[in-house]
Amino acid sequence: MQSKGRFRGRIALFGPAFVAAVAYIDPGNFATNFSAGAKYGYLLVWVIVLANAMAMLVQYLSAKVGVVTGKDLPELCREHFRRPVTRGLWVQAELVAMATDLAEFVGAAVGLNLLFGIPLLPAGLITAVVAFAILALEQRGFRRFELAILALLALVFIGFIYDLIVVRGAVPEAISGLVPKFEGPDSVVLAAGIIGATVMPHVVYLHSALTKNRVPTTDDGERRTLLKFARLDVYVGLGLAGVINLSMLLIAAKLFHSTGRTDVDSIEAAHAGLGQYVGGAAALAFAVALLASGLSSSSVGTYAGQVVMQGFIRKRIPLFLRRGLTMLPALVVLALGLPTTDSLVISQVFLSFGIPFALIPLVLLTRRRDVMGNFVNRRATTVVATVIVGLIVCLNIYLLWYTFAR
Numbered sequence: 001m002q003s004k005g006r007f008r009g010r011i012a013l014f015g016p017a018f019v020a021a022v023a024y025i026d027p028g029n030f031a032t033n034f035s036a037g038a039k040y041g042y043l044l045v046w047v048i049v050l051a052n053a054m055a056m057l058v059q060y061l062s063a064k065v066g067v068v069t070g071k072d073l074p075e076l077c078r079e080h081f082r083r084p085v086t087r088g089l090w091v092q093a094e095l096v097a098m099a100t101d102l103a104e105f106v107g108a109a110v111g112l113n114l115l116f117g118i119p120l121l122p123a124g125l126i127t128a129v130v131a132f133a134i135l136a137l138e139q140r141g142f143r144r145f146e147l148a149i150l151a152l153l154a155l156v157f158i159g160f161i162y163d164l165i166v167v168r169g170a171v172p173e174a175i176s177g178l179v180p181k182f183e184g185p186d187s188v189v190l191a192a193g194i195i196g197a198t199v200m201p202h203v204v205y206l207h208s209a210l211t212k213n214r215v216p217t218t219d220d221g222e223r224r225t226l227l228k229f230a231r232l233d234v235y236v237g238l239g240l241a242g243v244i245n246l247s248m249l250l251i252a253a254k255l256f257h258s259t260g261r262t263d264v265d266s267i268e269a270a271h272a273g274l275g276q277y278v279g280g281a282a283a284l285a286f287a288v289a290l291l292a293s294g295l296s297s298s299s300v301g302t303y304a305g306q307v308v309m310q311g312f313i314r315k316r317i318p319l320f321l322r323r324g325l326t327m328l329p330a331l332v333v334l335a336l337g338l339p340t341t342d343s344l345v346i347s348q349v350f351l352s353f354g355i356p357f358a359l360i361p362l363v364l365l366t367r368r369r370d371v372m373g374n375f376v377n378r379r380a381t382t383v384v385a386t387v388i389v390g391l392i393v394c395l396n397i398y399l400l401w402y403t404f405a406r
Helices: 006-011 016-023 027-040 045-069 073-080 083-116 120-138 142-167 172-178 185-198 201-211 220-255 267-277 280-313 319-336 340-366 369-375 379-405
Strands: none
Touching (some): 016 142, 016 201, 016 280, 027 083, 027 185, 027 220, 027 267, 027 340, 045 073, 045 185, 045 369, 045 379, 073 280, 073 340, 083 201, 083 280, 083 340, 120 142, 120 280, 120 319, 142 220, 142 280, 172 220, 185 340, 185 379, 201 340, 220 267, 267 340, 319 340, 340 369
């Protein structure tokens, strides 16, 4: 690790959390955050803050798995769990990948439609082609892939910071939204969507793959050094994603909820509202951010799918075939002309159901000394992680009851 020199060696440690952060600001976040802000104002600010804090802990644990063991989470699941369990985890991970692709493809297609007027179905196919081009960079070295993702992440950040400044988002008023509360069952559904769009199952698997053997280590001292940088990487990368998510809600609350336009419940309506009330530049920044989000998260999702299959069942399939299979639901939505924002929100609620299947193995393995050695979780860390899983499970049970019993 020291052979690269102090500066180059340290720079090489950053990047995995920024790739993971892309999944935390995918088009599904646009749908849930703007819907929440327009309908409930600042009510669900606390959900975004809580979800982001949960994401930081989860992604750090995933990064720690890769650094300490030299293996990714799916590989460890295959080694330490029974085969039926591993197979079941793989199947649900593939279903989650389809839900993830739904959000990413639909979002990018809407972005292309808003920018250039391209019909949604051709726009979805264009998204697939561009995602392949980004993935091709990974074959030439992970740093090129990470830099491409970072550039797209920067576009999203700049776009929303610009819109927040132009809209004059009332950041002080958002403090009132830090008090946990709901207003009816629909707000709980949106909260589940926000969490599903923020704590993403596939990047829990992916982060460990990005940190394993990234920088060779020979002893626990070097591993501790790597973990310090991994923690900082998570704080900065996920903190950036949290700022973007909060900006979405604040913009919607200020522009729509405070003016009585609580019926703005689609990405297209949000774009039109920005153009009508703020100006074309704000609408353009929104559309560019949406497109960048969809393209980057789509590439990351495909990369994660390869990690999941390779780790759980030791098989790989061509990227073209994987992309074709996981993009089918999104293309069906676009071809049938189904409501795009509703489809995005539903996909995020589905993702929320997949979170425990990634988190429970993560917690179980990181608390085992035979797996983590001297880097086994502290008791407090395990307790907090267990509470997070419990909260998500309870939220999902409520959603099932709300959906089928009302």
